Amino acid sequence: MREKTITGKNQKEKYKFLAVVAFFLVSGMFYSHSFYGGSLELGEEITAEQIGVVEGTTLPAEDMLGKIDINIATVTELESLSGIGSTRAADIIKYREENGNFGRIEDIMKVSGIGEKTFEEIKERITVGE
Incomplete structure (x- = not known):
């Protein structure tokens, strides 16, 4: 069985793909920061009161x-x-x-x-x- 090698062209495509994924991840972080007016630490929770929603209700x-x-x-x-x-x-x-x-x-x-x-x-x- 012949092993597949990564050529220079494939390597460039791989890096382009990773750059696009990184762009969207970073964009999402900036968007969530501006939308919520602050930043959250990993695992931090937001309470309903913090965003102005009464517990047990939903907003359309x-x-x-x-x-x-x-x-x-x-x-x-x-x-x-x-x-x-x-x-x-x-x-x-x-x-x-x-x-x-x-x-x-x-x-x-x-x-x-x-x-x-x-x-x-x-x-x-x-x-x-x-």
Whole structure:
């Protein structure tokens, strides 16, 4: 059986791969440091109180996104709202272009297809630039 040897080309590919892996590991460390506002030691734990979560509760991912200004939001931002798809998001933008900015968040119900039920689902996530 013939043993496989590593040629110079294979060695370069190996180092390129390792450099890419190292880049992502280091990027992840910087991201987690900036996201959490500090650093953790290996094995250190974070309590729910430290990040502002009451023990035993969960937060939907959309709660972490912050409020969306419906007067300047893009289609993509509007689509992140519960019950708002691409068609409804386009309707919101069209309404805004034709009628001007929304004066209060309740005005979004003037857009065809957005009623009280949808408004109740999104009212905590929207703003009019307050």
